[in-house]
Amino acid sequence: MFRRIIIIRKEKPTLDxxxxxxxxxxxxxxxxxxxxxxxxxxxxxxxxxxxxxxxSDDIALxxxxxxGTVVFHLNKLMDSGLVINEENKYxxxxxxxxxxxxxxxxxxxxxxxxxxxxxxxxxxxL
Numbered sequence: 001m002f003r004r005i006i007i008i009r010k011e012k013p014t015l016d017x018x019x020x021x022x023x024x025x026x027x028x029x030x031x032x033x034x035x036x037x038x039x040x041x042x043x044x045x046x047x048x049x050x051x052x053x054x055x056s057d058d059i060a061l062x063x064x065x066x067x068g069t070v071v072f073h074l075n076k077l078m079d080s081g082l083v084i085n086e087e088n089k090y091x092x093x094x095x096x097x098x099x100x101x102x103x104x105x106x107x108x109x110x111x112x113x114x115x116x117x118x119x120x121x122x123x124x125x126l
Contacts, residue, residue, distance in 0.1 A: 006028065006029025006080070007027065007028065007029065007108075008026060008027050008028075008029050009027070021045070021048075021097070022041070024097060024101075025040075025041050025044055028080070028082070028104075029080075030044055030077075030080075037065075039063075039065050039069050039070075039073055040073040040076060040077070042063045042065065043059055043063055043065070043070060043073045043074065043077065044077065044082070045063075046059050046062050046063050047059070047077075047083060047090060047091060047092050048092060048097070050091075051095075052091075053086055053087075053089030053090060053091040054089055054090055054091070055088065055089055055090075056070050056071050056074060056090065059074070059090065074090055078090075080104075081093060081103065081104055081107055082100060082104075
């Protein structure tokens, strides 16, 4: 399974709830310079607010984004392991952000262990 996880180390804020969520999203690399409208963040927030899985059309309507933009960012969020697709509906992999981060930590540690094993195998061949 291909997963792209980006972690950006940022100074921790002492801010309100919305700004803390923004900080978490920034730290997970949900934004980049090209996403001027913060589309990916807006989709993340929509999924976080809803307790049930959403169709891409519903996300587009709620976030006031085009369906194409929503699908593009949903694919990005699925690649990162934050979002899953069940029966053509999308939801966060975990309902609580802290649980989501724990799952990502496990993914990162598993991947690093695999890389370490391959590196050891490589070194024996030198």
